[in-house]
Amino acid sequence: MVRAAASLLNLRALDPVLPEEFADVYDAERYARSQEYTCRATRAGLWEEAVGLAALLAALGLGVFGWLDGLAWSLGLGGVASGLAFFGLVALASEVIGLPFSIWRTFVLEEEYGFNRTTWKTFVLDRVKGLLLSALLGGGLLALVLWFFGWLGPVGWLPAWTAAAAVSLAMQYVAPVWILPLFNKFSPLPRGELRENIEGLAREQGFKLDEVYVIDGSRRSTRGNAFFAGFGAWRRAALFDTLVETMTPGQAAAVMAHEMGHARLGHVPRLLLAGLARMGLLLFLLSLFLGTAIESEMLGMRPSVHAGLFAFALLFSPAGLLLGAAFNAVSRRYEFQADRFAAKAWNARDMVDALKRLAADNLANLTPHPFHTALHASHPPVLRRIRRLSRE
Ligand SMILES: [Zn+2]
Known part of the structure; x- marks a missing residue:
């Protein structure tokens, strides 16, 4: 709901007058096209949100999660493996619901505005590789959390956090060298x-x-x-x-x-540490929540660590939105700092022109609503970045 409100405000904030800073990279027609693109992308996002919410409510009403949980237990595996199977089934269902939107975005919207270069083969391979990676990495992390909580009870949050933090840290080193080359040459x-x-x-x-x-x-x-x-x-x-x-x-x-x-300014390790702190906080809250045991009844699931984790994830998603907004606020500050760094280390003129080039080529929304920015944007509005750089 909050996300939908932000999207609607964003649509109303579209300003038909081209900001003067962009006169050299946009003509009236291309600017109008950028706004049309923002409108269509936003409306598609609203639809996706609505369908996702409807699917979740239907699944809750029809007891689908209890049924999937029964299916996972019926494999006769232990607690951790049953939990992995349950989350695997839920992830697969959400992938199926999201797939048509993803296809439409890539092959209709992005295609019409001249952005798309993805072939069907690349698209399918990307999905498969993405699913395998999240099964491997997400599944691994999940298994750690389920195992520690299953073994140690509520105090399991501390070793689970330590192990998950170690995996995340290792990923920082490994991702650019081993994972990105799986997708790009x-x-x-x-x-x-x-x-x-x-x-x-x-x-x-x-x-x-x-x-x-x-x-x-x-x-x-x-x-x-x-x-x-x-x-x-x-x-x-x-x-x-x-x-x-x-x-x-x-x-x-x-x-x-x-x-x-x-x-150079230490943004990467700081955001990483903040992310680890957030993970610790969530695991600690989860440990308090698991003691209450109302979750399994609510969802029609058999009481288990994974039932508690799933209910926790559903109930705490609004708090997640707030935490995300806090992270974005920090990230936007870092963007201004990195812009200033680039102006000093290189020069402000080229940085401004590069930002304008990127905005024009991507048909970026030049006038996002402040509420939308506060909630979702990891980068400040491009006009504010340019105006600050011009003062450097
Ligand atoms: Zn940046």
Whole structure:
């Protein structure tokens, strides 16, 4: 409901007058098209939300979760494995409900506005790889939590948290080197002005870079991106090929300087620690909640650790929205800081032009409603970023 209100406010905040800062990258027609795109994407999001909510209410009313739980137990496995089977079934059902929306977004909406480059083969492979990865990683974490709570009872939250934190930390190192290459091809950025710019920046900032990569983002979409991820020797600097094509070497260097800013200013470890603290808080609350045992009756499920965890996840999703908003507020502050860093390490002019280029190419909403921003946006509205940079 809160999310739907934010979406509706966002639609009402659309302003037909083009902000003057964008006069050189948008004409009236393209600006109108960007607003039409925002409208259609928002309406599709509202539909998806409504269908998801209706499916959840129907499942609660019809006792579907009790039935799935019975199915999981009927396999005759232990508590942990039955819990994994139950969550696996729920995840599969939610995947099936979300799939038509995902297909529509990729092959209708993104296609009509010229963003889509994904073939059906890539789309299917992405889904399969994504499902396998979440079964492996999500399933592994879930198994740890179920096992510790099943073994130690409520005090299990502490070892469960420690183990989950260790897995998350390891993922930070492993993701850029082992997981991202499962989805994209990394190739060395050819010698030239851009590569020299980036190597120069890394030298000045004291980062050791063995290689700068280009990744084939154009295989899926025309949207551009860049990242500077991982730690130490596991670090990877990469630019999407789409970004390399549409930006000048100066603008692309400004984007990379912004990403380096996040690393240099300690944003990555701080957000990581905050995420671990959030996980600890949730596991602790879960330990209090599991003692109450009302959850299984409510859902028609047999009393178990996974029934408690599932009820907890359902009941605490509004609190999750608030926690998410708090994280986004911090993240938006970090974005301003990284912009300022890029203005100093490279220059403000190129950073502004890069942001304008990205916004125009992505048909970004230039006038989001403040409530929508507060709730969902990890990045500040692009106009505010540009105005701040212009003061640098
Ligand atoms: Zn950033």
